Amino acid sequence: MAKIKISELEQTIHQLLHAAGLNEDNASIATEVFMRATLRGVGHHDVYDLPGRLEGLSKGKIKANPEMVLIHKYAALENYEGDNGLGELGGMFIMKRAQQLADEHGIGLCAIRNSNHLLSSTPYLEQPAEEGYISYIITRGAPTMGAPGRKEKVIGTSPMGYAIPTNRDYPIMFDACLAYASNGVLSDKTRAGEEVPSHWGLDVDGKPTTSPGLISKGTRLPIGGHKGFGLTLFGEVITGILAEGQIIDEPQPGSGLVGIPSHTAICIKAGGLLGQREFTHKTTEILERMEARASGLQIPGQHSYQRKAKLLSEETIDLTANLLDKLNEWAQKFNLKTLE
Amino acid sequence: MAKIKISELEQTIHQLLHAAGLNEDNASIATEVFMRATLRGVGHHDVYDLPGRLEGLSKGKIKANPEMVLIHKYAALENYEGDNGLGELGGMFIMKRAQQLADEHGIGLCAIRNSNHLLSSTPYLEQPAEEGYISYIITRGAPTMGAPGRKEKVIGTSPMGYAIPTNRDYPIMFDACLAYASNGVLSDKTRAGEEVPSHWGLDVDGKPTTSPGLISKGTRLPIGGHKGFGLTLFGEVITGILAEGQIIDEPQPGSGLVGIPSHTAICIKAGGLLGQREFTHKTTEILERMEARASGLQIPGQHSYQRKAKLLSEETIDLTANLLDKLNEWAQKFNLKTLE
Numbered sequence: 186m187a188k189i190k191i192s193e194l195e196q197t198i199h200q201l202l203h204a205a206g207l208n209e210d211n212a213s214i215a216t217e218v219f220m221r222a223t224l225r226g227v228g229h230h231d232v233y234d235l236p237g238r239l240e241g242l243s244k245g246k247i248k249a250n251p252e253m254v255l256i257h258k259y260a261a262l263e264n265y266e267g268d269n270g271l272g273e274l275g276g277m278f279i280m281k282r283a284q285q286l287a288d289e290h291g292i293g294l295c296a297i298r299n300s301n302h303l304l305s306s307t308p309y310l311e312q313p314a315e316e317g318y319i320s321y322i323i324t325r326g327a328p329t330m331g332a333p334g335r336k337e338k339v340i341g342t343s344p345m346g347y348a349i350p351t352n353r354d355y356p357i358m359f360d361a362c363l364a365y366a367s368n369g370v371l372s373d374k375t376r377a378g379e380e381v382p383s384h385w386g387l388d389v390d391g392k393p394t395t396s397p398g399l400i401s402k403g404t405r406l407p408i409g410g411h412k413g414f415g416l417t418l419f420g421e422v423i424t425g426i427l428a429e430g431q432i433i434d435e436p437q438p439g440s441g442l443v444g445i446p447s448h449t450a451i452c453i454k455a456g457g458l459l460g461q462r463e464f465t466h467k468t469t470e471i472l473e474r475m476e477a478r479a480s481g482l483q484i485p486g487q488h489s490y491q492r493k494a495k496l497l498s499e500e501t502i503d504l505t506a507n508l509l510d511k512l513n514e515w516a517q518k519f520n521l522k523t524l525e
Numbered sequence: 526m527a528k529i530k531i532s533e534l535e536q537t538i539h540q541l542l543h544a545a546g547l548n549e550d551n552a553s554i555a556t557e558v559f560m561r562a563t564l565r566g567v568g569h570h571d572v573y574d575l576p577g578r579l580e581g582l583s584k585g586k587i588k589a590n591p592e593m594v595l596i597h598k599y600a601a602l603e604n605y606e607g608d609n610g611l612g613e614l615g616g617m618f619i620m621k622r623a624q625q626l627a628d629e630h631g632i633g634l635c636a637i638r639n640s641n642h643l644l645s646s647t648p649y650l651e652q653p654a655e656e657g658y659i660s661y662i663i664t665r666g667a668p669t670m671g672a673p674g675r676k677e678k679v680i681g682t683s684p685m686g687y688a689i690p691t692n693r694d695y696p697i698m699f700d701a702c703l704a705y706a707s708n709g710v711l712s713d714k715t716r717a718g719e720e721v722p723s724h725w726g727l728d729v730d731g732k733p734t735t736s737p738g739l740i741s742k743g744t745r746l747p748i749g750g751h752k753g754f755g756l757t758l759f760g761e762v763i764t765g766i767l768a769e770g771q772i773i774d775e776p777q778p779g780s781g782l783v784g785i786p787s788h789t790a791i792c793i794k795a796g797g798l799l800g801q802r803e804f805t806h807k808t809t810e811i812l813e814r815m816e817a818r819a820s821g822l823q824i825p826g827q828h829s830y831q832r833k834a835k836l837l838s839e840e841t842i843d844l845t846a847n848l849l850d851k852l853n854e855w856a857q858k859f860n861l862k863t864l865e
Binding site for chain 1: 596597598599600601602603604629630631632633634636659668671672673675677678679680687689697699701703705722724748749751752753754755756758759761762763765766767769772773774775793794797798799804807808810811814815818819822823825
């Protein structure tokens with residue numbers, strides 16, 4: 186592990202993205218997303234994905250400065266063509282629009298098609314929550330999950346997240362897919378030689394297994410069986426269809442690719458009805474009432490906030506030597522200062 | 526079991542509700558809810574709850590003709606005082622308002638506080654789906670569920686449902702709470718002497734158990750651990766807080782009662798963006814694409830539709846002798862014709 190100054194990491198990310206073709210504004214937006222993702226301190230779906238993004242940008246697989254064009258609008262509903270742009274830009278764009286629609290209508294929904302991977306949900310949620318919105322974002326992708334008891338992969342996992350303002354230092358914040366386990370969790374467990382609960386998934390023959398490796402090769406299952414399946418199906422509709430993008434295994438016209446991401450953001454003006462002060466007073470009271478019943482209860486978003494606060498106070502972050510090498514290779518390619 | 530003509534059952538429900546104090550309009554609305562619930566053919570959260578409602582109405586515990594008054598409005602967001610009214614009336618009221626708000630804004634959210642039990646989600650969802658809306662309803666109640674690994678009951682189970690229009694005879698329709706098992710399922714399993722998966726809940730000492738009876742006495746757990754917990758918490762915020770009602774274990778002012786239901790309905794004008802015809806074309810294509818990958822896949826809402834179609838074609842429904850006795854007792858009390 187190498188200890189890197191957070192301010193220097195931020196500068197480097199910005200310079201790399203700019204060098205890879207993003208204009209100043211877009212580089213700033215995408216850097217904010219990468220930094221918010223990285224400061225969660227989880228070590229995946231963050232700066233570790235940056236080398237892959239740079240690769241995609243340099244090969245022309247992802248557009249650095251997409252032109253996001255309105256397809257349709259109906260009052261508080263809007264959808265956009267994502268122009269094969271960087272997912273980080275698409276995600277921030279629709280969340281900002283959903284926020285503006287919520288200002289006007291109390292609630293706003295903005296969807297985007299033909300986008301790309303956007304890391305995780307939280308980077309898009311934090312700022313709207315800080316500004317007084319209930320924020321929600323959901324993504325669709327390739328069918329990689331089964332239905333209850335079925336080994337066939339029929340649908341994506343609807344990765345989603347929300348944030349809700351409170352009076353604490355952190356919002357209530359949630360980020361998860363609707364399979365029992367993300368692919369990342371299965372890989373981690375496989376590497377660690379651990380077993381997982383047998384309801385998490387099936388092997389290639391459709392039999393329940395406690396081996397995370399066999400589930401990775403087989404089929405992941407939705408949380409709570411038909412319950413998670415039903416919730417995921419809802420996600421596929423409000424992303425794939427409302428964005429007018431692809432659904433299930435539908436190939437993208439032209440490229441023929443399957444699993445092209447669409448994202449949908451929804452914002453609610455949190456204090457629109459009862460007022461902002463009363464709203465955060467009540468969300469905080471929800472947490473207090475639950476904690477009074479179960480001392481030390483873990484609140485969604487709390488751990489990630491604590492890790493972030495620690496990183497920010499130390500002003501440094503540990504990155505693997507492998508990541509550092511990759512980032513520095515790109516820096517050298519672009520004639521930029523390397524990280525040390 | 527007694528075989529009852531469906532048309533007679535409907536008439537009887539209407540007469541009983543009217544006799545119990547509901548005016549003609551309200552009796553019609555509540556009857557529609559009871560009939561839609563009953564025709565799901567599941568035998569709970571339907572006409573089997575009617576004797577309890579009549580009891581509550583006659584003792585003045587529930588208002589037959591509540592005055593639902595607007596508390597606050599912000600464009601597409603509205604919340605209402607439920608006036609301790611019949612939950613069936615509150616549920617239909619907010620869904621209708623959410624639909625009207627969606628006409629104007631594309632998406633609408635309407636919440637109600639100080640309501641009562643509303644049977645299940647589906648009776649409120651079917652009609653908006655038939656009329657071209659994505660409909661969603663969620664309810665909060667007393668804290669009866671734990672958090673991951675915690676035996677303390679910290680939150681309700683956020684019973685919710687949605688319906689999405691398709692080109693089939695049935696909408697995609699979902700109705701579930703976010704605990705692995707409802708209390709009803711646990712009772713059924715206990716009666717049948719069956720075991721349940723050990724991740725469904727904890728006994729009174731906080732230990733995992735496969736006994737549905739011990740979970741009933743202990744603590745039910747949310748689907749997918751922290752995932753279901755996070756989703757439930759979201760539900761508590763958009764029902765309890767947006768309705769300006771009670772949260773977690775907060776007592777209702779005056780009565781001191783805990784667990785008073787608030788409900789929230791959200792409607793989206795399904796064809797607002799891509800047009801209604803294209804929308805249902807795509808939702809149907811989602812189902813077809815999934816079924817092509819997994820032949821015979823069970824679609825949410827399909828079984829319940831099939832049961833309903835069967836009941837309607839037979840024009841009769843089987844009710845337990847016990848229910849029939851109870852309904853007839855009420856009919857006699859009100860000097861109405863009994864069911865035979």
